[in-house]
Amino acid sequence: MLKEQALYVLAQLEENGYEAFFVGGCVRDWLLKRPVHDIDICTNAQPCDIMRIFPDHIPTGLQHGTVSVKHDGAIFEVTTYRAEAAYSDHRRPDEVRFVSDLREDLARRDFTINAMAMDRHGRLSDPFSGQTDLLSGLVRTVGSAQERFTEDALRLLRAARFAAQLQFDLDSKTEQALADCADLLRHIAPERVRVELCKLIGSDYPWHGVAIINRAELLRVYPELDQLFKLAAPYMHRVRKLTSLAEKWALLLYASGATNEAALSLVALLRMSNRERDKIALLLHIVTEMRPSWDESESIGWEHALLRYGPETCVEANHLLQAIWWEQDEATDSHSQSVIDTYERLPVKSLKELAVTGKDLLTATDKTAGPWIAHTLQHLLEQVALYHKPNTPEWLLAEGRKEVERYEHQTGNTERVSGTS
Numbered sequence: 001m002l003k004e005q006a007l008y009v010l011a012q013l014e015e016n017g018y019e020a021f022f023v024g025g026c027v028r029d030w031l032l033k034r035p036v037h038d039i040d041i042c043t044n045a046q047p048c049d050i051m052r053i054f055p056d057h058i059p060t061g062l063q064h065g066t067v068s069v070k071h072d073g074a075i076f077e078v079t080t081y082r083a084e085a086a087y088s089d090h091r092r093p094d095e096v097r098f099v100s101d102l103r104e105d106l107a108r109r110d111f112t113i114n115a116m117a118m119d120r121h122g123r124l125s126d127p128f129s130g131q132t133d134l135l136s137g138l139v140r141t142v143g144s145a146q147e148r149f150t151e152d153a154l155r156l157l158r159a160a161r162f163a164a165q166l167q168f169d170l171d172s173k174t175e176q177a178l179a180d181c182a183d184l185l186r187h188i189a190p191e192r193v194r195v196e197l198c199k200l201i202g203s204d205y206p207w208h209g210v211a212i213i214n215r216a217e218l219l220r221v222y223p224e225l226d227q228l229f230k231l232a233a234p235y236m237h238r239v240r241k242l243t244s245l246a247e248k249w250a251l252l253l254y255a256s257g258a259t260n261e262a263a264l265s266l267v268a269l270l271r272m273s274n275r276e277r278d279k280i281a282l283l284l285h286i287v288t289e290m291r292p293s294w295d296e297s298e299s300i301g302w303e304h305a306l307l308r309y310g311p312e313t314c315v316e317a318n319h320l321l322q323a324i325w326w327e328q329d330e331a332t333d334s335h336s337q338s339v340i341d342t343y344e345r346l347p348v349k350s351l352k353e354l355a356v357t358g359k360d361l362l363t364a365t366d367k368t369a370g371p372w373i374a375h376t377l378q379h380l381l382e383q384v385a386l387y388h389k390p391n392t393p394e395w396l397l398a399e400g401r402k403e404v405e406r407y408e409h410q411t412g413n414t415e416r417v418s419g420t421s
């Protein structure tokens with residue numbers, strides 16, 4: 001059964017004379033025997049009543065009737081029955097109309113599979129036949145699809161996302177409305193679009209969700225994304241085999257033939273964090289520009305990448321390369337292990353392990369500090385790690401002097417490098 005702590009919250013509300021139910025995604029997932037992540041509770045108690053009954057609370061969304069209740073280390077969103085969707089970016093109601101009837105609350109929800117409630121004894125309220133749709137594997141809006149999508153256009157993407165997560169189909173009216181209402185997505189903040197797309201490509205059946213998106217031309221208000229999903233469609237089965245979201249996005253971008261610049265502008269369009277952006281860019285860089293080789297005789301490419309980017313990123317890049325080149329099945333782990341083994345075999349892995357420091361270079365060359373130090377240290381690290389040169393002060397300082405000269409010559413930056421002479 002659902003969590004003990006949530007049962008306590010329901011019981012407390014009932015003891016105070018109110019109705020209270022589990023509602024939405026948790027009921028859907030529980031019926032499907034899928035892991036339940038968040039438990040949402042709905043009730044006819046008003047927010048002020050909820051706060052009185054549960055002194056340990058956070059008034060997270062009072063304007064929408066939501067109070068987060070803490071109990072025994074768990075936290076639940078408890079929401080007063082209400083009539084409006086109240087999610088829409090372009091038609092957010094100023095005031096929510098609270099209602100006294102569970103059915104009305106369920107009627108404002110997006111899909112029948114999300115419009116079921118369950119009491120603490122496991123009794124189901126299912127006025128829109130959500131359970132039948134769960135059994136037939138259908139995503140169907142509650143009532144008019146046009147109305148549900150107009151209330152909140154994010155639901156267009158949610159439809160494709162649930163289909164991808166559950167391997168469900170869309171019922172025909174819902175699918176038709178997806179195509180008819182796609183332009184409404186222009187009202188939705190890109191961050192919300194990103195969240196749904198990430199859930200979709202991170203799902204178990206991403207190809208299924210992408211086929212729905214492409215059939216309905218759902219992303220037509222985002223032409224770059226629209227193109228990406230169309231061009232990358234043949235790769236969607238491979239996306240499933242990748243682990244991290246960065247790998248998955250990088251594969252789609254690679255598959256769509258996006259240049260690195262185009263890829264970055266797409267990532268910016270979806271307002272990804274700098275961290276996510278840098279990871280995706282790095283993976284694309286390793287894959288498209290460095291092209292580390294599988295061939296042992298050319299494996300210096302991998303070693304180079306390992307030294308520069310570390311084993312974690314290289315394992316991800318390795319997954320990505322396999323997904324690009326092969327339809328591999330179980331091979332991922334053994335290949336990851338060989339990348340890690342290659343890393344372990346490097347005689348040195350970081351500047352700290354070199355027998356000279358930047359200070360030693362400064363003394364030995366009698367020059368002023370500058371970017372040449374980092375450049376030269378990196379060169380020395382590569383010589384020792386990749387070409388097995390001696391990690392001794394003598395060899396490193398002699399090679400360091402030569403490299404500084406080459407650097408001066410290349411950059412034409414003699415004054416800056418030789419400031420003290």
Ligand SMILES: Nc1ccn([C@@H]2O[C@H](COP(=O)(O)OP(=O)(O)OP(=O)(O)O)[C@@H](O)[C@H]2O)c(=O)n1
Nearest residue numbers: 024025026087108109110111114115152154155
């Ligand atoms: N645009 C939305 C978002 C949510 N809901 C309703 O609010 C519930 C909770 O929403 P949310 O937590 O976003 O989704 P879940 O269905 O719980 O699914 P998941 O947690 O997997 O995203 C949904 O089940 C649905 O009843 C809705 O009607 N319209």
